[in-house]
Amino acid sequence: MEKIDNLDRQILEIISQNARIPFKDVAAECGVSRAAIHQRVQRLIDLGVIVGSGYHVNPKSLGYRTCTYVGIKLEKGSMYKAVVAELQNIPEIVECHFTTGPYTMLTKVYACDNEHLMDLLNNRMQEIPGVVATETLISLEQSIKKEIPIRADK
Amino acid sequence: MEKIDNLDRQILEIISQNARIPFKDVAAECGVSRAAIHQRVQRLIDLGVIVGSGYHVNPKSLGYRTCTYVGIKLEKGSMYKAVVAELQNIPEIVECHFTTGPYTMLTKVYACDNEHLMDLLNNRMQEIPGVVATETLISLEQSIKKEIPIRADK
């Protein structure tokens, strides 16, 4: 997109895996000065390539023992925006996509247990006007969880 | 799980959204000293509540214009581990879950364009022994992308 070179990619590769690494270490690994890293990172933020940072929290530690994907079918696709507005109010929904395929939309939902999940499905999601059906895909085991790959060439 | 109190939650709430915020600011917001934050964060790391950190990169900036979920049906559920091992080698696959519902497993895949996606599906994923069918749910728009909610009580 906007002239991202190999140094940028190398920096992204490192800091996307560890947000707290001192920039001088990044600099050493990349073979440039510390200031170069600062300037590049700032530029990547300004360009919108970097959209934030955060510590990763283990869901189980917070009592979220159930991770599920919920496919939602809508009466009409055009109701999508209104439904999303409602879904925004449910904190347990961490992702929502408008999708091709068997569902109108696909959401990712964390719940504490089956009872909590049941409550979210029956009393929250299925109550939203326009939602005609939901299908629940419970994740019994998450086997892969990576960051997006930083491509070597562009 | 292991005695996470409200101060812990307040800290997690802040640093899960911003890994680079100075701990002195976290301390100010929580109304405790910096050292307390250090101790708490270190403890949360030791307990496995915090599992890492990272900068968030905008997929589009790296040329990934297509985000998809791919449901995979296996000949036998018991082949799951072997299939996961193969999927590990495909960098574009960033998530993989063993699921209840219509598929044996659900994966999240980033691709540059439809041609790239086609290649991943036909030449990589469907070639894996045990995979009998795939169904592709292309995300036309991602409307919600949050961190996991930090529960107020627990």
Place this chain on the structure above:
DNA sequence: TTTGAAATCAGTAGCAT
């Protein structure tokens, strides 16, 4: 893009609650 100085911040230890 680099360097170096000034300002800010992190991490530690010992004390107090």
Place this chain on the structure above:
DNA sequence: ATGCTACTGATTTCAAA
């Protein structure tokens, strides 16, 4: 057991080249 103060060294920021 947890938080606080104070200290030391590391890191970030910002100048000029």
